[in-house]
Amino acid sequence: RKVIQKINQHMKSLLQISKDKTKLIPYAEVIIGIILLSLEVYDYFTLYSMEEVDAMYGGIVDFYKYKENTFCPAFLWTMLILTGISYWTNKKLYWISTQALILLLLLKAILPFYAIFIELNPIVFYIFPLCYFTLFIAIEIQLFKINQIESIDISTKTKLSGLGVGILCCIIYILLL
DSSP states (O other), X not given: OHHHHHHHHHHHHHHXXXXXXXXXXXXXXHHHHHHHHHHHHHHHHHSXXXXXXXXXXXXXXXXXXXXXXXXXXXXXXXXXXXXXXXXHHOHHHHHXXXXXXXXXXXXXHHHHHHHHHHHHOTTHHHHHHHHHHHHHHHHXXXXXXSHHHHTSOOOHHXXXXXXXXXXXXXXXXXXXX
C-alpha cells in the first residue's frame, strides 16, 4: 500500500512538472514572435522595394529579399504573438488561435514543396492535401491528450471556429504572397 502511495505521489509530481512546462509555451510564443516580427519590421524599413531594385539594376534580382517579401512572415509572427497573448485572456481563444497557427505553419511549410511538385506530377495535387490533413489530424490528436486542454470545455462550435479562423488565416497568407 505504501508503495502505491509513493507511486501516486511521484506521478502527481510528474504531472505538476508537465503542467508547469505547458505554461512556458505562451511565453515562448510571445518572445519568439516579438523577436521575429521585429526582424521583419527592420527588413521592411531597410530593404529595397521591387521597383527600386528594378530601377537600379534594370531587372529584378531573383535571390534578393524585397520589402514586399516581409508581409507574409510579419503576418505569421503577428499570429504567433497573438496566440501567446490569448493564453492570458481566454483559454478557448487560445485554443482557437493555436489551431489557426498550426494550420498556418503547416501551410507555410508545405506550400513551397507543393508548388514544386505540382509542376512535376499532377498526381501530387491529390496526394499532398491528403498528407496535409493527415498531419493536421495527428497534431490535433496529440493536442487533445494534453491535460490542460481537457480541463477546458471545448465544444463543437469552438472546434469549428478554430478551423474557420485557421482557414481564414491561410487565405490571408496566400493573398499576401
